[in-house]
Amino acid sequence: MKELAQVGIRLRAARTGRGWTLDRLARASGISASTISRLESGKRQASLELLLPLTRELGIAVDDLLVLQTPDPRVCRPGWRTEDMVVQPLSEERSPVNAFRITYAERPRQEQLHTHPGYEWFYVASGRLRLQLGDEELILGRGEAAEFDTLIPHNLSAAGPGEAEIISLFSEEGVAPHTAAEGADQ
Template sequence: MKELEHLGLRLRAARTGRGWTLESLAKKAGVSASTLSRLEAGKRQANLELLLPLTKALDISIDELLTPVVEDPRVKRDPWEREEATFHPLSPETSHIQTYKIVLRPRPAHDGPLGTHGGHEWLYVLSGRLRLQLDDREIILHRGEAAEFDTRTPHAMSAVGPENTEILSIFNEAGVRFHTEEG
Protein backbone atom coordinates (compact mmCIF):
# COMPACT_ATOMS: atom_id res chain seq x y z
CA MET A 1 0.00 0.00 0.00
CA LYS A 2 1.43 3.35 -1.05
CA GLU A 3 -0.41 5.03 1.84
CA LEU A 4 1.87 3.26 4.34
CA GLU A 5 5.01 4.63 2.65
CA HIS A 6 4.30 8.10 4.05
CA LEU A 7 2.86 7.13 7.42
CA GLY A 8 6.14 7.81 9.26
CA LEU A 9 6.47 11.26 7.69
CA ARG A 10 2.88 12.15 8.58
CA LEU A 11 3.39 10.87 12.10
CA ARG A 12 6.54 13.00 12.49
CA ALA A 13 4.73 16.05 11.06
CA ALA A 14 1.86 15.59 13.53
CA ARG A 15 4.32 15.28 16.43
CA THR A 16 6.58 18.20 15.46
CA GLY A 17 3.55 20.34 14.58
CA ARG A 18 2.65 20.18 18.26
CA GLY A 19 6.21 20.97 19.28
CA TRP A 20 6.62 17.54 20.89
CA THR A 21 9.86 15.57 21.10
CA LEU A 22 10.08 11.87 20.33
CA GLU A 23 10.33 11.23 24.05
CA SER A 24 7.26 13.27 24.96
CA LEU A 25 4.99 11.55 22.40
CA ALA A 26 6.42 8.14 23.26
CA LYS A 27 5.66 8.72 26.95
CA LYS A 28 2.09 9.95 26.25
CA ALA A 29 1.43 6.92 24.01
CA GLY A 30 3.18 4.37 26.21
CA VAL A 31 5.70 3.24 23.57
CA SER A 32 9.47 3.45 23.55
CA ALA A 33 11.15 6.44 21.93
CA SER A 34 13.31 4.11 19.82
CA THR A 35 10.21 2.31 18.48
CA LEU A 36 8.63 5.67 17.62
CA SER A 37 11.86 6.84 15.96
CA ARG A 38 12.04 3.69 13.81
CA LEU A 39 8.34 4.03 12.91
CA GLU A 40 8.80 7.67 11.83
CA ALA A 41 11.91 6.75 9.81
CA GLY A 42 10.03 3.95 8.01
CA LYS A 43 12.28 1.29 9.56
CA ARG A 44 9.48 -0.32 11.57
CA GLN A 45 6.25 -1.79 10.26
CA ALA A 46 3.14 0.01 11.49
CA ASN A 47 0.42 -1.98 13.23
CA LEU A 48 -2.75 -1.12 15.13
CA GLU A 49 -1.13 -1.90 18.47
CA LEU A 50 1.32 0.98 17.83
CA LEU A 51 -0.91 3.35 15.89
CA LEU A 52 -3.92 3.42 18.22
CA PRO A 53 -2.10 4.86 21.27
CA LEU A 54 -0.08 7.24 19.06
CA THR A 55 -3.13 8.65 17.27
CA LYS A 56 -4.98 8.89 20.59
CA ALA A 57 -2.10 10.85 22.15
CA LEU A 58 -1.94 13.13 19.07
CA ASP A 59 -5.75 13.46 18.98
CA ILE A 60 -5.91 12.48 15.31
CA SER A 61 -7.52 9.62 13.42
CA ILE A 62 -5.62 6.78 11.81
CA ASP A 63 -7.10 7.97 8.50
CA GLU A 64 -5.13 11.21 8.86
CA LEU A 65 -1.94 9.18 8.86
CA LEU A 66 -3.06 7.05 5.92
CA THR A 67 -4.36 9.76 3.61
CA PRO A 68 -3.55 8.67 0.06
CA VAL A 69 -0.79 10.53 -1.71
CA VAL A 70 -2.03 12.64 -4.61
CA GLU A 71 -0.11 11.41 -7.63
CA ASP A 72 -0.36 14.63 -9.64
CA PRO A 73 -1.50 17.71 -7.69
CA ARG A 74 -1.80 19.91 -10.77
CA VAL A 75 -5.24 21.29 -11.55
CA LYS A 76 -6.15 20.45 -15.14
CA ARG A 77 -9.30 22.37 -16.02
CA ASP A 78 -9.90 24.39 -19.14
CA PRO A 79 -10.69 28.11 -18.94
CA TRP A 80 -14.02 29.42 -20.23
CA GLU A 81 -15.55 32.74 -21.29
CA ARG A 82 -18.58 34.53 -19.89
CA GLU A 83 -19.62 38.04 -20.94
CA GLU A 84 -16.56 40.28 -20.44
CA ALA A 85 -14.53 37.71 -18.47
CA THR A 86 -12.34 34.65 -18.90
CA PHE A 87 -12.25 32.24 -15.96
CA HIS A 88 -9.13 30.14 -15.33
CA PRO A 89 -9.90 27.51 -12.63
CA LEU A 90 -7.06 27.07 -10.12
CA SER A 91 -8.67 24.49 -7.81
CA PRO A 92 -10.17 21.04 -8.41
CA GLU A 93 -13.89 20.87 -9.21
CA THR A 94 -14.42 18.85 -6.02
CA SER A 95 -13.05 21.57 -3.73
CA HIS A 96 -15.58 23.33 -1.46
CA ILE A 97 -13.71 26.58 -1.98
CA GLN A 98 -13.01 27.53 -5.58
CA THR A 99 -10.11 29.69 -6.71
CA TYR A 100 -9.96 31.39 -10.10
CA LYS A 101 -7.75 33.71 -12.05
CA ILE A 102 -10.25 35.96 -13.78
CA VAL A 103 -9.37 38.21 -16.70
CA LEU A 104 -11.88 41.06 -17.01
CA ARG A 105 -12.09 43.08 -20.21
CA PRO A 106 -12.85 46.82 -19.78
CA ARG A 107 -16.47 47.89 -19.77
CA PRO A 108 -18.54 50.72 -18.34
CA ALA A 109 -19.66 50.55 -14.74
CA HIS A 110 -22.33 47.93 -14.09
CA ASP A 111 -25.72 49.50 -14.82
CA GLY A 112 -28.09 46.66 -13.92
CA PRO A 113 -29.06 45.28 -10.56
CA LEU A 114 -26.14 44.28 -8.38
CA GLY A 115 -25.89 40.62 -7.40
CA THR A 116 -26.10 39.01 -3.99
CA HIS A 117 -25.55 35.48 -2.68
CA GLY A 118 -24.52 33.81 0.54
CA GLY A 119 -20.91 33.66 1.69
CA HIS A 120 -17.78 35.75 1.37
CA GLU A 121 -15.50 36.59 -1.51
CA TRP A 122 -11.81 37.33 -1.44
CA LEU A 123 -10.00 38.85 -4.39
CA TYR A 124 -6.51 40.09 -5.25
CA VAL A 125 -5.67 42.35 -8.21
CA LEU A 126 -2.77 40.92 -10.24
CA SER A 127 -2.77 43.60 -12.94
CA GLY A 128 -4.88 46.50 -14.15
CA ARG A 129 -7.53 48.32 -12.14
CA LEU A 130 -10.72 46.81 -10.76
CA ARG A 131 -13.99 48.64 -10.17
CA LEU A 132 -15.71 47.00 -7.19
CA GLN A 133 -19.26 48.14 -6.59
CA LEU A 134 -20.54 47.36 -3.10
CA ASP A 135 -24.10 48.56 -2.69
CA ASP A 136 -23.92 52.35 -3.35
CA ARG A 137 -20.10 52.57 -3.05
CA GLU A 138 -17.60 52.30 -5.89
CA ILE A 139 -14.04 51.33 -5.00
CA ILE A 140 -11.13 51.24 -7.45
CA LEU A 141 -8.51 48.63 -6.58
CA HIS A 142 -5.04 48.66 -8.17
CA ARG A 143 -2.41 45.97 -8.73
CA GLY A 144 -1.37 44.45 -5.42
CA GLU A 145 -4.55 45.38 -3.55
CA ALA A 146 -6.95 42.86 -2.06
CA ALA A 147 -10.53 42.99 -0.83
CA GLU A 148 -12.83 40.71 1.14
CA PHE A 149 -16.53 41.26 1.51
CA ASP A 150 -19.79 39.62 2.57
CA THR A 151 -21.49 38.63 -0.68
CA ARG A 152 -24.93 39.30 0.77
CA THR A 153 -23.97 42.94 0.07
CA PRO A 154 -25.16 43.83 -3.45
CA HIS A 155 -22.02 43.85 -5.62
CA ALA A 156 -20.48 43.84 -9.09
CA MET A 157 -16.97 44.16 -10.51
CA SER A 158 -15.46 45.25 -13.80
CA ALA A 159 -12.16 46.29 -15.36
CA VAL A 160 -11.62 50.04 -15.42
CA GLY A 161 -9.42 49.92 -18.52
CA PRO A 162 -8.01 50.66 -20.95
CA GLU A 163 -6.20 47.35 -20.29
CA ASN A 164 -7.65 44.09 -19.01
CA THR A 165 -7.72 43.48 -15.27
CA GLU A 166 -6.49 40.17 -13.88
CA ILE A 167 -7.60 39.07 -10.42
CA LEU A 168 -7.34 36.02 -8.20
CA SER A 169 -10.70 35.32 -6.64
CA ILE A 170 -11.81 32.81 -4.04
CA PHE A 171 -15.49 31.86 -3.74
CA ASN A 172 -17.55 29.45 -1.74
CA GLU A 173 -19.90 27.16 -3.71
CA ALA A 174 -22.70 29.76 -3.87
CA GLY A 175 -20.26 32.33 -5.24
CA VAL A 176 -19.08 29.97 -7.97
CA ARG A 177 -22.64 29.45 -9.20
CA PHE A 178 -23.40 33.16 -9.09
CA HIS A 179 -20.21 34.53 -10.69
CA THR A 180 -19.22 31.86 -13.15
CA GLU A 181 -22.41 30.08 -14.17
CA GLU A 182 -20.05 27.32 -15.29
CA GLY A 183 -21.46 24.49 -17.30
Protein backbone atom coordinates in the same frame (compact mmCIF):
# COMPACT_ATOMS: atom_id res chain seq x y z
CA MET B 1 5.83 -2.54 -7.46
CA LYS B 2 6.70 0.80 -5.93
CA GLU B 3 4.27 0.19 -3.06
CA LEU B 4 6.48 -2.62 -1.73
CA ALA B 5 9.81 -0.78 -2.07
CA GLN B 6 9.73 0.69 1.44
CA VAL B 7 8.11 -2.23 3.32
CA GLY B 8 11.38 -3.43 4.87
CA ILE B 9 12.49 0.02 5.96
CA ARG B 10 9.09 0.76 7.50
CA LEU B 11 8.94 -2.65 9.17
CA ARG B 12 12.34 -2.05 10.78
CA ALA B 13 11.27 1.45 11.87
CA ALA B 14 8.09 0.04 13.48
CA ARG B 15 10.07 -2.67 15.30
CA THR B 16 12.90 -0.44 16.53
CA GLY B 17 10.47 2.34 17.38
CA ARG B 18 8.99 -0.01 19.98
CA GLY B 19 12.45 -0.94 21.19
CA TRP B 20 12.03 -4.56 20.02
CA THR B 21 14.86 -6.81 18.90
CA LEU B 22 14.55 -9.18 15.96
CA ASP B 23 14.36 -12.08 18.45
CA ARG B 24 11.49 -10.52 20.39
CA LEU B 25 9.41 -9.95 17.23
CA ALA B 26 10.30 -13.46 16.01
CA ARG B 27 9.06 -15.07 19.25
CA ALA B 28 5.86 -13.00 19.28
CA SER B 29 4.99 -13.52 15.60
CA GLY B 30 6.22 -17.08 15.04
CA ILE B 31 8.39 -15.94 12.12
CA SER B 32 12.14 -16.57 12.31
CA ALA B 33 14.50 -13.71 13.10
CA SER B 34 16.46 -14.41 9.89
CA THR B 35 13.28 -14.11 7.79
CA ILE B 36 12.39 -10.82 9.48
CA SER B 37 15.95 -9.58 8.93
CA ARG B 38 15.76 -10.45 5.21
CA LEU B 39 12.37 -8.68 4.95
CA GLU B 40 13.78 -5.57 6.61
CA SER B 41 16.85 -5.52 4.34
CA GLY B 42 14.81 -6.10 1.18
CA LYS B 43 16.42 -9.48 0.50
CA ARG B 44 13.09 -11.27 0.88
CA GLN B 45 9.87 -10.45 -0.94
CA ALA B 46 7.07 -9.36 1.39
CA SER B 47 3.85 -11.38 1.36
CA LEU B 48 0.62 -11.15 3.31
CA GLU B 49 1.45 -14.48 4.92
CA LEU B 50 4.53 -12.88 6.47
CA LEU B 51 3.27 -9.34 7.02
CA LEU B 52 -0.02 -10.12 8.79
CA PRO B 53 1.50 -11.75 11.89
CA LEU B 54 4.26 -9.12 12.06
CA THR B 55 1.91 -6.14 11.81
CA ARG B 56 -0.53 -7.74 14.26
CA GLU B 57 2.23 -8.06 16.88
CA LEU B 58 3.56 -4.55 16.18
CA GLY B 59 0.05 -3.08 16.45
CA ILE B 60 0.10 -1.52 12.99
CA ALA B 61 -1.81 -2.06 9.75
CA VAL B 62 -0.26 -3.57 6.62
CA ASP B 63 -1.10 -0.26 4.91
CA ASP B 64 1.30 1.47 7.32
CA LEU B 65 4.14 -0.40 5.62
CA LEU B 66 3.17 0.57 2.08
CA VAL B 67 4.17 3.72 0.25
CA LEU B 68 0.89 5.01 -1.07
CA GLN B 69 1.08 6.98 -4.27
CA THR B 70 0.09 10.59 -3.72
CA PRO B 71 -2.29 12.04 -6.27
CA ASP B 72 -1.05 14.65 -8.70
CA PRO B 73 -1.60 17.98 -6.89
CA ARG B 74 -1.85 20.03 -10.08
CA VAL B 75 -5.24 21.52 -10.88
CA CYS B 76 -6.27 20.58 -14.41
CA ARG B 77 -9.72 22.08 -14.91
CA PRO B 78 -10.70 23.84 -18.09
CA GLY B 79 -11.55 27.50 -17.97
CA TRP B 80 -14.36 29.28 -19.76
CA ARG B 81 -15.16 32.59 -21.40
CA THR B 82 -18.24 34.79 -21.24
CA GLU B 83 -18.96 38.05 -23.00
CA ASP B 84 -17.00 40.11 -20.47
CA MET B 85 -14.68 37.77 -18.59
CA VAL B 86 -12.37 34.75 -18.80
CA VAL B 87 -12.40 32.39 -15.81
CA GLN B 88 -9.67 29.86 -14.99
CA PRO B 89 -10.25 27.58 -11.97
CA LEU B 90 -7.25 27.37 -9.64
CA SER B 91 -8.68 24.77 -7.24
CA GLU B 92 -10.34 21.40 -7.59
CA GLU B 93 -14.11 21.38 -7.75
CA ARG B 94 -14.27 19.47 -4.44
CA SER B 95 -12.02 21.98 -2.67
CA PRO B 96 -13.51 23.69 0.42
CA VAL B 97 -12.29 27.06 -0.88
CA ASN B 98 -12.86 27.91 -4.53
CA ALA B 99 -10.04 29.83 -6.19
CA PHE B 100 -10.16 31.39 -9.66
CA ARG B 101 -8.11 33.64 -11.91
CA ILE B 102 -10.62 35.97 -13.56
CA THR B 103 -9.80 38.41 -16.34
CA TYR B 104 -12.41 41.14 -16.78
CA ALA B 105 -12.86 43.07 -20.01
CA GLU B 106 -13.03 46.84 -19.82
CA ARG B 107 -16.62 48.06 -19.87
CA PRO B 108 -18.64 51.05 -18.67
CA ARG B 109 -20.04 51.25 -15.17
CA GLN B 110 -22.99 48.87 -14.81
CA GLU B 111 -26.30 49.90 -13.37
CA GLN B 112 -27.39 46.36 -12.55
CA LEU B 113 -25.79 44.96 -9.41
CA HIS B 114 -26.02 41.35 -8.22
CA THR B 115 -26.53 39.69 -4.85
CA HIS B 116 -26.18 36.06 -3.82
CA PRO B 117 -25.32 34.12 -0.69
CA GLY B 118 -21.64 33.78 0.10
CA TYR B 119 -18.43 35.64 0.67
CA GLU B 120 -15.75 36.79 -1.77
CA TRP B 121 -12.12 37.82 -1.47
CA PHE B 122 -9.96 38.97 -4.39
CA TYR B 123 -6.50 40.28 -5.18
CA VAL B 124 -5.83 42.47 -8.23
CA ALA B 125 -2.94 40.87 -10.14
CA SER B 126 -2.93 43.35 -13.03
CA GLY B 127 -4.88 46.28 -14.40
CA ARG B 128 -7.48 48.36 -12.59
CA LEU B 129 -10.67 46.81 -11.27
CA ARG B 130 -13.96 48.60 -10.67
CA LEU B 131 -15.82 47.24 -7.65
CA GLN B 132 -19.35 48.52 -7.37
CA LEU B 133 -20.40 47.65 -3.84
CA GLY B 134 -23.75 49.01 -2.75
CA ASP B 135 -23.77 52.73 -3.47
CA GLU B 136 -19.96 52.92 -3.60
CA GLU B 137 -17.66 52.60 -6.58
CA LEU B 138 -14.08 51.68 -5.77
CA ILE B 139 -11.18 51.46 -8.20
CA LEU B 140 -8.53 48.98 -7.09
CA GLY B 141 -5.09 48.74 -8.67
CA ARG B 142 -2.47 46.04 -8.95
CA GLY B 143 -1.54 44.67 -5.52
CA GLU B 144 -4.75 45.73 -3.79
CA ALA B 145 -7.25 43.31 -2.29
CA ALA B 146 -10.85 43.43 -1.10
CA GLU B 147 -13.31 41.16 0.65
CA PHE B 148 -17.06 41.45 1.06
CA ASP B 149 -20.30 39.69 1.84
CA THR B 150 -21.96 38.92 -1.51
CA LEU B 151 -25.40 39.74 -0.12
CA ILE B 152 -24.32 43.37 -0.63
CA PRO B 153 -25.29 44.37 -4.20
CA HIS B 154 -22.10 44.30 -6.26
CA ASN B 155 -20.50 44.16 -9.71
CA LEU B 156 -16.90 43.84 -10.88
CA SER B 157 -15.36 44.99 -14.17
CA ALA B 158 -12.12 46.34 -15.57
CA ALA B 159 -11.87 50.09 -15.06
CA GLY B 160 -9.40 50.45 -17.92
CA PRO B 161 -7.31 51.09 -19.71
CA GLY B 162 -7.54 47.45 -20.84
CA GLU B 163 -8.33 44.30 -18.89
CA ALA B 164 -8.05 43.62 -15.17
CA GLU B 165 -6.95 40.25 -13.80
CA ILE B 166 -7.78 39.10 -10.28
CA ILE B 167 -7.24 36.05 -8.13
CA SER B 168 -10.53 35.41 -6.37
CA LEU B 169 -11.56 33.14 -3.51
CA PHE B 170 -15.20 32.29 -2.88
CA SER B 171 -16.91 30.51 -0.06
CA GLU B 172 -18.70 27.35 -1.18
CA GLU B 173 -22.12 29.00 -1.46
CA GLY B 174 -20.65 32.06 -3.18
CA VAL B 175 -19.05 30.23 -6.09
CA ALA B 176 -22.23 29.03 -7.87
CA PRO B 177 -23.30 32.37 -9.40
CA HIS B 178 -19.77 32.89 -10.76
CA THR B 179 -19.51 29.44 -12.31
CA ALA B 180 -23.06 29.35 -13.73
CA ALA B 181 -21.72 30.42 -17.10
CA GLU B 182 -19.14 27.61 -17.07
CA GLY B 183 -18.98 26.08 -20.47
CA ALA B 184 -20.77 29.02 -22.09
CA ASP B 185 -18.01 29.82 -24.59
CA GLN B 186 -15.29 27.26 -24.04
